[in-house]
Amino acid sequence: MITLDVVYVVGGLFFAASAVLSAVDRENSRRWKNTLFWGLLAMSFLFGSRLGDLGNGALVISLVLLAGVRGLGQGRPATTTPEERRASAERRGDLLFVPALIIPTTALLGALVLKRVEIRGAHLLDPKQATLISLALGVVLALVVSVAWLRPPPLAPLQEGRRLLDIVGWAAILPQLLAALGVVFAAAGVGDVVGELAGSALPSGDRLAAVAAYTVGMAMFTVIMGNAFAAFPVMTAAVGLPLIVRRLGGDPAIMSAIGMLSGFCGTLMTPMAANFNIVPAALLGLPDRDGVIKVQLPTALLLLIGNTLLMYLLAFRR
Incomplete structure (x- = not known):
């Protein structure tokens, strides 16, 4: 059965890759801060259940300190230029929306159909988390379709993801932190x-x-x-x-x-x-x-x- 743990592993691997790519980006004057920030976040996703309350608390405080002291830096990922992306968009037109539509379609299919699918008496997806798991599956499927169709350089998806992370910065994890804050308020x-x-x-x-x-x-x-x-x-x-x-x-x-x-x-x-x-x-x-x-x-x-x-x-x- 596919559980939410698989989603955390996929997210953790992406943040770990972003940390590694940040470390080798010499164009970013704060590359080591970015590396540490995304590396700690990857650790949270991959090993959070094993760190315990104290370990996770220290990790979150470290993330806040890293982001709060002068913020994160912005590098220059080795990816396509704005002109190349514009030319690609003009060449393919509205078909570029297909990968984006795969994500909600897969999430809807998982919430309505896949959560009921059983293999040898076991559910294919954890029924309690079927929507979130299906959303993550949709992201992976959209990525596979995009790579097979557009044939970018091997590291282009990771570099593009890191480019967006660099632009958004620490605010990328704000929803996760605020959702956790809501649970803390309720428990208090x-x-x-x-x-x-x-x-x-x-x-x-x-x-x-x-x-x-x-x-x-x-x-x-x-x-x-x-x-x-x-x-x-x-x-x-x-x-x-x-x-x-x-x-x-x-x-x-x-x-x-x-x-x-x-x-x-x-x-x-x-x-x-x-x-x-x-x-x-x-x-x-x-x-x-x-x-x-x-x-x-x-x-x-x-x-x-x-x-x-x-x-x-x-x-x-x-």
Whole structure:
């Protein structure tokens, strides 16, 4: 059976390759810092389950220190030039979207079909993690198709991956860190405190008030924490499960799905979501660092209202 451990190994090998390629890139004045940063991240993916809480904690602190002191450097990977990439894109046109579409197609196929496939009585994929595993399989399949079709130099995929890592820098792992922060907040009892406040403030039996508290709370916690995955365990433990599901009888699946969408509305409104809102502005050279957020803000607010109404209408129909 293919488990999530395989995904961690694939990710770890990629970060390890990025560390090695950074070490030999003499064009990067901070190459050893990049090497150590991506090497530590590779160690986390490959051996995190064996390092223990203390070891993983020390590793995370080391990553923060490396990124926080003058940041990471940017090298010059031995890959194609912008002109060569542009010429290739013009020559192949819209067919270049095929590898990108392979990834969501494989993820959908895995979530709906592959998780039910059994070989000699054992599941092909771990049913509990079928979507994530299928997503990783889609990435690998798209890479294989791209290499077979485009026939780049052998190291080109790794060099291109490292080029993107150098551009994005430490923000590439921000979602992972913020999601872990959400689990820490939940374990610390933040959700219980918020739940007590919400339970005492909201009118008893008022479905719309409970739903609005959950959706708006998801958006606001996401604005503060920078990631809906970090806000989800806190707000679900505080409002979603005790009020919407247990007290009012709402459908937990509908509540969770629309709740995450509400959190993503907060992602559109916060500079804390640096990898979504600040990094693109920097890559595009926009004069206003917060320009992306300002454009997204009206859409985010309208979507938040829509999500609140959808949950109110759909979550209590059973």
